[in-house]
Amino acid sequence: MLDFYRWQTGPALLVSFGLITSAIAPLTTAATAQASPTPQTVAQLFPGSGSHQLVAIPAGTRIPVRYDQAEKIVVAPNETLPLTLLVSRNIRSASGQLLIPAWSEVRGRLEPVQDGSQFVAEELVLTNGSRYSLNASSDVVTTTQEVRPGIDTNSVLKGAAIGAGAAAILSGVTGRRRITLGKILIGAGVGAAGGAVLGKKRERVIVIHPNRDLTLTLNSRLALR
Numbered sequence: 567m568l569d570f571y572r573w574q575t576g577p578a579l580l581v582s583f584g585l586i587t588s589a590i591a592p593l594t595t596a597a598t599a600q601a602s603p604t605p606q607t608v609a610q611l612f613p614g615s616g617s618h619q620l621v622a623i624p625a626g627t628r629i630p631v632r633y634d635q636a637e638k639i640v641v642a643p644n645e646t647l648p649l650t651l652l653v654s655r656n657i658r659s660a661s662g663q664l665l666i667p668a669w670s671e672v673r674g675r676l677e678p679v680q681d682g683s684q685f686v687a688e689e690l691v692l693t694n695g696s697r698y699s700l701n702a703s704s705d706v707v708t709t710t711q712e713v714r715p716g717i718d719t720n721s722v723l724k725g726a727a728i729g730a731g732a733a734a735i736l737s738g739v740t741g742r743r744r745i746t747l748g749k750i751l752i753g754a755g756v757g758a759a760g761g762a763v764l765g766k767k768r769e770r771v772i773v774i775h776p777n778r779d780l781t782l783t784l785n786s787r788l789a790l791r
Contacts, residue, residue, distance in 0.1 A: 621665060623657075623788040629702065630654045631672055633776035635727055639676070639751075640711075641683055641772050642731030647676040647751055649685065651780060665790055667693045672700065672782065676729075676774070682708035683772045685780045690788070698790065702782040707774045713739045714768040722771070727751050732771045739769050 631651040633639070641647055650673050657666040674687040687702040711722055713735055722736065729751050774780065 637725035641729035645731035704780040
């Protein structure tokens with residue numbers, strides 16, 4: 567309960583904007599309500615009828631997220647895994663308007679990229695049920711851990727959500743037929759991961775700490791009404 571209170575009352579991400587009578591107004595971003603915003607013509611607010619306005623949060627905005635089901639996520643290097651994250655802080659305009667509430671869901675998937683894994687967002691679901699297409703992604707996570715016979719799998723699995731592909735690697739290399747620690751998550755690429763470990767003495771899995779590694783960056787502006 568203390569952890570939730572500390573998180574919920576932390577600083578909100580601010581997006582400031584203003585209206586210009588005969589033109590679309592530029593938006594700015596600021597780290598805190600007290601900080602002086604640096605003007606950027608990268609986002610817009612579209613006046614609408616009545617109280618309705620279409621706010622476009624700019625591309626490049628960072629959205630902090632969290633995953634409360636496990637401390638870490640372990641996947642195979644070639645594994646694609648559906649995943650739902652939570653926005654970890656309220657995102658407000660500089661005037662105090664709530665744009666994206668904390669606890670809003672970000673739905674997407676972890677997918678293999680280069681030598682690591684990246685979260686690719688597809689949909690934002692606000693706490694009021696409103697849904698928006700979302701084009702955002704995390705940085706590529708390249709942290710790995712070697713799996714070999716005799717390894718203490720408890721160190722890999724403790725507090726983890728484990729992709730089925732990673733579970734196949736752990737089982738195939740270590741000889742453990744069942745993975746009893748952690749929560750198994752089913753995704754794509756499981757068969758390929760299982761076949762890849764046959765006869766191998768060592769392999770690697772990717773270890774993701776979602777609350778630290780999966781902060782999202784908008785790849786295109788996000789329009790909210």
